[in-house]
Amino acid sequence: MDVVVEPGIGWMELNEYLAPYGLFFPLDPGPGATIGGMCGTRCSGSLAVRYGTMRDNVINLKAVLADGEVVKTASRARKSAAGYDLTRLMIGSEGTLGVITEVTLRLQKIPEHSIVAMCNFPTIKDAADVAIAAMLSGIQVSRVELLDEVQVKAINLANGKDLPEFPTLMFELIGTEAYTREQTHIVQKIASEHNGSDFVFAEDKEAKKELWKIRKEALYACLAMAPNCEAMTTDVCVPLSHLAELISKSKQELDASPLLCTVIAHAGDGNFHTVILFNPEDEGQRKEAERLNNFMVHAALSMEGTCTGEHGVGTGKLKYLEKELGTANLRTMRKIKAALDPNGIMNPGKLIPPHVCL
Ligand SMILES: Cc1cc2nc3c(=O)[nH]c(=O)nc-3n(C[C@H](O)[C@H](O)[C@H](O)COP(=O)(O)OP(=O)(O)OC[C@H]3O[C@@H](n4cnc5c(N)ncnc54)[C@H](O)[C@@H]3O)c2cc1C
Missing domain, CATH: 3.30.465.10 (Uridine Diphospho-n-acetylenolpyruvylglucosamine Reductase; domain 3)
Structure with a gap:
């Protein structure tokens, strides 16, 4: 093992x-x-x-x-x-x-059996509420992925699919065949209590593989939809209880923007991405993408969340760390860095904001 x-x-x-x-x-x-x-x-x-x-x-x-x-x-x-x-x-x-x-x-x-269940919702908040309710129900989902209607459209265009273009949840349920069926029924019941419709399952190995492949390649589907654009991907994460609020707030802002934006979330973890598409040669569009990114990070931080759930800090997110972690935390990181790499030769300039002193 x-x-x-x-x-x-x-x-x-x-x-x-x-x-x-x-x-x-x-x-x-x-x-x-x-x-x-x-x-x-x-x-x-x-x-x-x-x-x-x-x-x-x-x-x-x-x-x-x-x-x-x-x-x-x-x-x-x-x-x-x-x-x-x-x-x-x-x-x-x-x-x-x-x-x-x-x-x-x-x-x-590798699980003995798995079912992929998909369901559509009238609003993204309904979808987020179902992800939270499924987690609270105690069933052991192995995936809970949320896509908004724009992301589903991008996937349809890139893959020649005909998925309903609504906010969508994709669940994966694993275990023995009997257990996965029992869990699927619980998820279906929760979804129907939150306006879920078009509940469909996939059990065929190749069909499931394809669904996860197109989900994994969602970013490339966005780029195919806007070939002259670059993608700015946000990656905030909040306590699960704040996910629906964060997604609704962000979606309002994204829909009001002139830029094309999609939402993808590892919803079971409260981890939320948006793909913001902008023309790199248009300074106004770049600034608007940065504004949206900034908006979402600050919204997440105000909900006890983080500026990066999984992609890391690099240099782009240095500016948010002090607000998220506080100066004592950053000074401690600086001390560890100084002890292990006194000459600063390991990826200098990354992870610790330059203004933090020992
Ligand atoms: C389409 C797409 C989907 C994605 N989905 C997800 C997702 O669902 N979840 C997620 O977490 N991320 C996701 N990512 C982001 C990315 O895949 C992850 O950040 C991944 O961990 C990066 O791996 P890499 O090998 O490309 O690392 P790199 O980008 O090469 O390196 C990442 C960092 O690790 C350091 N590093 C690399 N090798 C070593 C080493 N040997 N020793 C010490 N440090 C090292 C590098 O210096 C760098 O700071 C996605 C990216 C794309 C393009």
């Missing part, structure tokens, strides 16, 4: 390798992402609602520090109370503390 890999392997290649063993690694970020980058960003994806993020799925790792020291962060045991948790210090550090060279990953058994 674990595997040792080097950081350059992609999660998709790894899962191809693992499939004959009946196992898989349950983190599914961008199609080309590698384990090293996934550790760097503390990534997640559609399955995090069931299996946790990269933080929960790395048992130990090996890293080369700035002074050349090679450190192994933990043993192969599933849990340990031995000292500081250096594994989790490195996960999400965006290459600012060392270079990860080997990773031991926790694996999962």
